[in-house]
Amino acid sequence: MSSKKMVIMNVLENLSENNLAKFRMALVDRRGDRRVALGKVERKDFMEITNVLVSTFTEDRAPSVTAELLRSIKCFDEAEELDNEIAKLKSSAGKTVAASAAAETAACTAAGGTAHSKEEHFVDKHMPELIERVCNIKKILDILQKKKVIQGEIYEEIYNTPVNQEKMRKIYRLALKSGKAAKEIFYECLKEYEPYLVADLEHSE
Structure with missing residues (x-):
């Protein structure tokens, strides 16, 4: 059994039955290029769900x-634990998804520009997915304010919006309208606070 698979299994094993049920439904409801049918995970235990994920x-x-799914059901501690354990495998794994994304960015920069200088910007290209899937919005908002992409009034308006997807729509409408520099800062925030989501989307390009 692979180490990554074992990490996922250990995290799912520690979920309460209620949260594991929520995880099953979040997996079935997940949008994206690959979907999971209800019959594959209904009444399945953490080991079988891990096999379906892999x-x-x-x-x-x-x-x-x-x-991503753990955060969507508000199991933030478990998601952080998973991220930390996967990060520990970097040195022995030889190659990880996050490292591949970083290498691609570095190669594009060395060639004479940012990772998105000669094509549609990442945050524009993946706007629907980012609106739907970004979870760590407060941390991103804090950086956008610190970097002066947004000011206090706009920060408060976005922060006080109750639904994550609406927060993201307002970030696009109010924070990124100033142009490429704002998008680059937002992209760097995504790489820091949503590294696996960024890697997943870049992998699908």
């Missing part, structure tokens, strides 16, 4: 999908 999304992508 077989559906591949060993490399399964941890990012798992962390």
Whole structure:
């Protein structure tokens, strides 16, 4: 059994039955290029769900999908634990999804520009997915304010919006309208606070 698979299994094993049930439904309801039918996970235990995650999304992508789903059901501590354990495997794994994304960015920069200088910007290209899937919005808002992409009034308006998807729509409408520099700062925030989501989306390009 792979180490990544074991990490996912250990995290799911520690979920309460209620949270595991929520995880099953979040997995079935997840939007994206690969879908999981209810019959594959209904009444299944953590080991069988782990097998479905790995077989559906591949060993490399399964941890990012798992962390994303954990955050969507508000299991933030478990998602952080998963991220930390996967990060510990970097030195022995040889290659991780996050490292691949970083290497791609570095290569594009060395060639004479940012990772998105010659094509549609990442945050524009993946706007629907980012609106739907970004979870760590407060941390991102704090950086956007610190970098003066947004001011206090706009920060408060977005922060006080109750639904994450609406927060993200307002970030696009109010924070990113100033142009490429704002988008680059937002992209760097995503890489820091949503690394597996960024890697997942870049992998799908």
